[in-house]
Amino acid sequence: MTDTLVTPTTRSNTQPGRLGESALRPDGIAKVQGTYQFSGDLTADGFLWGATLRSPHPFARIVRIDVSGAWKISGVEAVITADDVPGVPTYGLISQDQPVFASEYVRFVGEPVAAVAADHPDVCRRALEAIVVEYEVLEPLVDPERAVDGSFAPIHPEGNVIRRQRIVRGDQSIEGPVVVEGTYELGMQDQAFLGLEAALAVPDAGGAGVELHVATQWLHEDRKQIAACLGMDEQKVRLVLGGVGGAFGAREDISLQVHTCLLALRTSRPVRMAYSRHESFLGHVHRHPCRITMRHHADHDGRLLRVEARFVFDGGAYASTSSAVLINGITHAQGPYRCDSATVDGWAVRTNNLPCGAMRGFGVVQACFAHEAQMDKLAAAVGLEPLEVRLLNAMQTGDHLITGQVVESVAPVARLIRELAEMPLPTEPVGGHDGDPMRLPGGAGRTADRGDVVRGIGWAVSIKNLMYSEAFDDYSTARVRLAEGVATVKFATAEVGQGFVTLAAQIARTVLGVDDVVLDSIDTQIGSAGSTSASRQTWMSGGAVDGACRLVRERLFEHVAAQYDLEDYQLAIDGTDVIDTVGDLRIPVAEATAGLELDETFEHHHRPTEDLDEFGQGNCHTAFAFAAHRAVVDVDPVLGLVKVVQVATVQDVGRALNPLSVTGQIEGGIAQGVGLAVMEEIISVRGVVKNASFTDYLLPTFLDMPDVVIALVEEPEPQAPLGAKGVGEPPTVSSTPAVVAAIRDAIGKDLVRVPVRPTDIVF
Amino acid sequence: MSEFYSLHVNGATREVRDAWLGESLLFVLRERLGLMGSKGACEQGECGSCSVMVDGELVCSCLVLAAASVGQQILTIEGIAPSGAPSDVQQAFVTAGAVQCGFCTPGLIMATHALLERSPEPTEMEIREELSGNICRCTGYGRIIDAVQRVAVARRTGFDMPGGAS
Numbered sequence: 069m070t071d072t073l074v075t076p077t078t079r080s081n082t083q084p085g086r087l088g089e090s091a092l093r094p095d096g097i098a099k100v101q102g103t104y105q106f107s108g109d110l111t112a113d114g115f116l117w118g119a120t121l122r123s124p125h126p127f128a129r130i131v132r133i134d135v136s137g138a139w140k141i142s143g144v145e146a147v148i149t150a151d152d153v154p155g156v157p158t159y160g161l162i163s164q165d166q167p168v169f170a171s172e173y174v175r176f177v178g179e180p181v182a183a184v185a186a187d188h189p190d191v192c193r194r195a196l197e198a199i200v201v202e203y204e205v206l207e208p209l210v211d212p213e214r215a216v217d218g219s220f221a222p223i224h225p226e227g228n229v230i231r232r233q234r235i236v237r238g239d240q241s242i243e244g245p246v247v248v249e250g251t252y253e254l255g256m257q258d259q260a261f262l263g264l265e266a267a268l269a270v271p272d273a274g275g276a277g278v279e280l281h282v283a284t285q286w287l288h289e290d291r292k293q294i295a296a297c298l299g300m301d302e303q304k305v306r307l308v309l310g311g312v313g314g315a316f317g318a319r320e321d322i323s324l325q326v327h328t329c330l331l332a333l334r335t336s337r338p339v340r341m342a343y344s345r346h347e348s349f350l351g352h353v354h355r356h357p358c359r360i361t362m363r364h365h366a367d368h369d370g371r372l373l374r375v376e377a378r379f380v381f382d383g384g385a386y387a388s389t390s391s392a393v394l395i396n397g398i399t400h401a402q403g404p405y406r407c408d409s410a411t412v413d414g415w416a417v418r419t420n421n422l423p424c425g426a427m428r429g430f431g432v433v434q435a436c437f438a439h440e441a442q443m444d445k446l447a448a449a450v451g452l453e454p455l456e457v458r459l460l461n462a463m464q465t466g467d468h469l470i471t472g473q474v475v476e477s478v479a480p481v482a483r484l485i486r487e488l489a490e491m492p493l494p495t496e497p498v499g500g501h502d503g504d505p506m507r508l509p510g511g512a513g514r515t516a517d518r519g520d521v522v523r524g525i526g527w528a529v530s531i532k533n534l535m536y537s538e539a540f541d542d543y544s545t546a547r548v549r550l551a552e553g554v555a556t557v558k559f560a561t562a563e564v565g566q567g568f569v570t571l572a573a574q575i576a577r578t579v580l581g582v583d584d585v586v587l588d589s590i591d592t593q594i595g596s597a598g599s600t601s602a603s604r605q606t607w608m609s610g611g612a613v614d615g616a617c618r619l620v621r622e623r624l625f626e627h628v629a630a631q632y633d634l635e636d637y638q639l640a641i642d643g644t645d646v647i648d649t650v651g652d653l654r655i656p657v658a659e660a661t662a663g664l665e666l667d668e669t670f671e672h673h674h675r676p677t678e679d680l681d682e683f684g685q686g687n688c689h690t691a692f693a694f695a696a697h698r699a700v701v702d703v704d705p706v707l708g709l710v711k712v713v714q715v716a717t718v719q720d721v722g723r724a725l726n727p728l729s730v731t732g733q734i735e736g737g738i739a740q741g742v743g744l745a746v747m748e749e750i751i752s753v754r755g756v757v758k759n760a761s762f763t764d765y766l767l768p769t770f771l772d773m774p775d776v777v778i779a780l781v782e783e784p785e786p787q788a789p790l791g792a793k794g795v796g797e798p799p800t801v802s803s804t805p806a807v808v809a810a811i812r813d814a815i816g817k818d819l820v821r822v823p824v825r826p827t828d829i830v831f
Numbered sequence: 832m833s834e835f836y837s838l839h840v841n842g843a844t845r846e847v848r849d850a851w852l853g854e855s856l857l858f859v860l861r862e863r864l865g866l867m868g869s870k871g872a873c874e875q876g877e878c879g880s881c882s883v884m885v886d887g888e889l890v891c892s893c894l895v896l897a898a899a900s901v902g903q904q905i906l907t908i909e910g911i912a913p914s915g916a917p918s919d920v921q922q923a924f925v926t927a928g929a930v931q932c933g934f935c936t937p938g939l940i941m942a943t944h945a946l947l948e949r950s951p952e953p954t955e956m957e958i959r960e961e962l963s964g965n966i967c968r969c970t971g972y973g974r975i976i977d978a979v980q981r982v983a984v985a986r987r988t989g990f991d992m993p994g995g996a997s
Contacts, residue, residue: 096925097917099933100940102868102908109867189858190851262872262880262934262968313870313934314968345873506956565932565969728928728974735971736931762877762966770959773972 087578087790090728093570094587095563107283107310108266112338115268116145118331119192119341120324121182121199122350123174126208126420126755127223130172130181130201137198138184143191146334147199149182153330155299159322161289165226166386166423168297168326174203175223175385176422177756178350185331185339208420208755212359212382215417223385223420230383230416231391235398235684237470238409242365242374248445249363252438253821255749256382257355257740259427260767263313265323265343265351269332277304278329283312285319285562288596297326298333305329309590315564316740317426318352320601321388349760353388353425354750356381356416358397358434364442365409370450370457374409375470377401381416381424381434388425390416395538395680395688396431402470403439404481404531404694405461410470412684420755426601428740428800432532437822440528440805444812454527454809459485463531472685477692477793478783484696484718485529487779491698491716494775498523498702509702509709511771521702523713526809528697530802534794535604535674535690542604542690543673545595546612547588548576550620551665553644553658555580557616558588561597561609566796567729568605572613574726575790579617580624581641581657595671603693603794606725608672611789615670623666628655672789691787694720695798697738697806699774703814708826710746712774712807719778722785722793730795735776737799743768744800745807749823836901840864841910852898856890857881859897860907868908868937872966879965882938883907889945891964908937911944919982920944926993927978931969939965943979952983 085091098104135147150157150171157171158164170179184195214220215228222228267282277300284290287307295302312319324341332339343351358381365374379397383390398414427433447457462481468474498521500507508521536542547558555576563569573585597609621641628646629636632653640649647654678686700714715738724730740748747766751758759765784791804822811829812819819828834852838845840860847863860866860883869892870880876891883892884906912918917925920943930936939962946953946961953961958979959972967975985991 090928092925092928093930095933096930097921099930099936100917100921100924101912102937102940104933105867106870106934108871109861188851190853260968261932262878262966263870263932264872312932313872314932316968345875504956506960565934567931732928732931732970732974735973736969737971739971740968761875762873763875767966767968768971769963769966770972770976771963773959776971776973 085574085577087574087725090726091570091574093567094573095569105311106263106313107281108264108342110268110281110310111340112268112270115338115340116185116187116335117189117192118183118185118328118339119189119196120180120327121196123170123177123179123181125174125203125205126177127206128174128203129206130170130174131204132202133182134200135182137200138195141191141195141198143187144184144195146185146331147182147195148330148334152334153297156296159293159297159326160387161321161389162391163226163387165224175420178422179385180327183327183331185335210419210421210755212380212417212419215419216380216415224418228418230387230418231394232415233395233398233680233684235410235412235470237472237685240411242409244365245368246366246449247363248442248449250441250445250820251359251361252441254358254434254437255823256357256422256424257427257744257748258349258750258765259316259318260765261314261316261318264345264348266341267310267324267328268338268340269328270338271332271336275333275336278333279306279308280325280329281308281310282325283310283319285315285564285601286599287560287562287592289599290322290325291592293322294325294329298329307592309562312562312564315600316428317430317601320426320599321353323351345762346760349750350422350757353423355427356383356390356393356424356434360434360438362438362442364446366446366450368450370446370452370460372405372407372461375402375407377412379414382419382421383416384419384421384423386423388423390424392537393431396533397435399469399471399688400432400435400531401439403436404463404529406463406467407470412470421752422750422757428737429797430602432801433804436528436530436801437805440802440809444809455485455489458529471680471688473687473689475692477787478720478722478785479692479694480720480781480783481529481694483781484694484720487718488696488698488716491777491779494700494714509704509711510707520706521704522814524701524703524810524814526699526806526813528802528805528809530695530798532603532693532798532801533689534607534693535602537677537688537690539677539679541673542598542608543671544597544608544612545669545671546609546616547594547669548613548616548620549665549667550580550624550661553582553661554584554586555582556586556588557613558594559597559609559613560590560592560594561605562600563590564600566600566733567726568609570729571606571610571725575610575613576617579614579621581644581646583644603797606792606794607788608674611672612670614789615672616668619668619670620666623668624660627664628660691785693793693798695802697802699806699810701807701810701814703811703829705815705829708829710811710824712742712746714775714777715742715803715806716777717799718781719795719798720781720793721795722788723782723791724780725790725792730780731778733795734778734799737796738776738803739768739773741800741803742774742807744822745804745824747823834898836898838897838900838905839903840905841907841913847897850897854897855893856895856897856900857892860892866907866909870934870937872934879942880935880938882941882965884941884945889942908940911940919985923978923981927981928974929970929978935965935967939967939975947982951986
């Protein structure tokens with residue numbers, strides 16, 4: 069059974085499609101029928117295909133580029149290199165350190181060197197092969213510790229250290245009496261969204277501007293970077309969201325956007341670019357590999373006294389969001405536990421490995437893997453059960469983080485732990501009642517004797533910040549028009565599969581009392597929505613849609629009050645009617661809006677945050693969400709195979725605005741956490757990627773995915789516009805350490821690295 | 832280089848002009864015949880996004896040469912419910928919450944129809960095994976399994992379960 073148990077919550081006065089209901093996706097039918105247009109499905113009359121030439125070396129000096137061979141191939145319409153970038157030659161989300169095309173040096177395998185446009189993908193392929201690039205191959209920097217210790221000459225003008233930050237808080241002299249310590253490592257995980265990078269660029273007549281249809285997480289940030297590289301005014305660059313086939317962080321950075329626009333402007337024809345899976349692995353940022361050493365000091369009862377930690381994040385060749393990932397990692401070093409004293413040192417460094425940036429969990433996945441292994445060690449050291457030591461130290465609202473920030477969010481950590489302990493364990497024995505070998509680790513083909521298989525149980529708990537941090541003015545914009553009983557909602561929020569389109573309509577129906585909601589196209593013809601990342605869109609864009617709807621509703625009430633000689637503050641929406649709460653008036657919203665058009669725009673900003681000082685102190689984060697996971701695994705210690713049998717979770721969601729969507733986020737997030745625990749890793753040897761394909765990079769399939777059991781804790785978050793916390797990241801953060809703890813429990817080995825490989829289990 | 836041939840797609844004969852013989856069935860369906868419902872996500876038969884039926888057999892259209900499919904009956908996602916109303920499988924995917932980004936969905940719809948044709952009441956393990964050639968990165972598969980089970984139950988009992996998490 070795939071048991072999914074969503075804790076029922078009393079919901080009164082809800083109608084289909086309102087907040088709190090499992091409303092269905094408005095794009096669902098188009099998606100199941102295959103008519104939903106993903107960015108790779110978009111086409112235009114007279115279009116050309118674009119393609120990218122990439123570096124085969126992790127580090128090399130470009131001696132010479134000769135593109136003349138490409139021009140000789142029939143069907144080739146454009147060949148461009150760094151010399152053809154009219155504006156700023158580099159881009160980047162935080163630091164603009166990444167070239168549109170490499171000119172002097174290539175710094176990672178897969179770095180773009182040139183691009184072509186032609187009438188057929190195969191002509192593009194032959195044109196790329198005809199471009200001659202002469203490289204002077206250099207010794208690559210692949211060990212991040214050599215960037216930390218300064219023993220490797222800078223591989224980039226901005227140096228090999230992207231950022232260093234310390235956190236120093238409380239009594240630094242505390243030692244023991246109980247001390248546990250360990251060094252942990254995480255491999256490079258790929259987001260592996262299914263819908264490959266793809267875009268369609270359509271140039272304006274005369275090349276004065278360009279319209280780009282692209283799958284991205286943040287239209288306005290893309291536009292800013294693209295316009296700078298094109299040397300164009302931002303108003304001349306219009307972005308439209310092409311259907312997005314998943315994102316998980318990998319679409320926050322520029323990939324093919326600038327190249328596609330450049331080719332379209334150069335040829336004065338529409339250009340389609342579409343990455344292959346191999347290219348996609350090389351062409352977007354990944355989850356940072358990380359090495360973490362932690363030492364926890366506690367009293368004899370298991371109460372945390374001090375945490376010491378050192379983090380090294382391998383940012384790869386370009387900065388992307390590494391500096392923010394670093395801050396997320398180190399500021400979450402304590403986990404969801406009280407700890408008054410901390411000494412943390414963190415580095416994000418540059419190497420000639422693949423660039424890393426955002427992926428679901430954003431630095432906190434790394435921290436959580438380490439602190440949860442430490443909590444289990446602490447439990448063992450003081451003779452407590454794993455959940456007991458966590459409960460003893462559980463953070464509450466009002467506690468301080470190691471940054472000095474007070475946790476003002478609802479923080480039901482103890483409740484999560486208690487409820488998790490009550491969740492039902494799988495009733496099936498190893499291999500199941502029916503003896504089907506498919507239920508054993510490795511499946512039917514690779515399984516040892518069932519008698520060898522051992523079961524283990526592990527737990528992990530997490531804290532994850534929501535929204536952006538460190539003084540960034542984070543906001544989202546929405547516009548709502550109400551006319552003839554129909555609400556039209558406009559926003560630039562990237563729908564990447566998470567279901568914001570469903571939620572936006574639920575908000576409008578609930579606040580305005582309408583059944584019919586039209587969602588306008590998602591593009592840059594309105595203010596920014598910020599990024600679909602950091603578990604922020606339900607809060608931020610949800611807040612913007614809610615705010616715009618409330619403004620419209622105020623205007624509606626003013627109108628009705630004037631018409632019927634009532635006080636507007638006495639009016640309310642009840643179902644699809646406007647009612648007088650102290651009188652008899654009840655008129656349908658559609659009737660009340662006859663002949664009216666109400667049109668309001670609202671920007672939702674979250675409260676300001678601060679930068680960290682040199683001791684890592686400051687109110688740098690906005691809000692927090694918590695989750696707890698329990699994993700049950702069967703392990704074959706002879707062959708080193710793992711079957712994750714069940715993951716149970718209790719998650720702090722504030723309020724489940726759409727329980728079905730929340731379930732989907734939790735199950736999907738756990739799948740990615742399980743993947744990191746036991747199979748997913750981009751493997752590089754001296755900077756050369758070895759498994760950039762779905763044959764060689766393993767992803768969880770139907771057979772790998774455990775049963776998931778879910779309970780939600782709904783304690784509405786006072787800071788959040790709708791009481792709801794983001795739910796996307798927490799499932800990914802603590803599921804990985806729970807699975808690894810379960811494997812440790814099964815075989816008694818001190819596993820310190822993910823993904824856990826068969827050799828880690830056997831030897 | 833260029834060739835002229837015909838394919839039987841979704842019950843109609845479709846002419847393919849100026850194609851290269853090296854083009855995959857997926858490429859020809861999408862780029863020459865405008866049937867964009869089949870998706871490409873790995874180009875090596877690992878993810879199932881491009882699944883179509885050829886002469887009643889579920890195949891990855893990225894691994895089949897279009898020119899080798901001449902004379903065979905090809906069924907794509909566009910031919911599953913051509914009247915416009917969704918099939919029971921398609922509706923169940925929406926109702927059960929089996930769709931997030933939706934990129935893997937057309938392939939999974941094809942695979943689910945094929946599975947239920949072969950085995951009208953599959954066990955959960957059978958569903959997992961039979962659909963394990965289709966990768967979904969968003970959902971963690973739970974709601975998809977639920978959708979398939981809903982269809983199996985509805986076909987047997989004639990009763991559709993309401994939407995939502997179960």
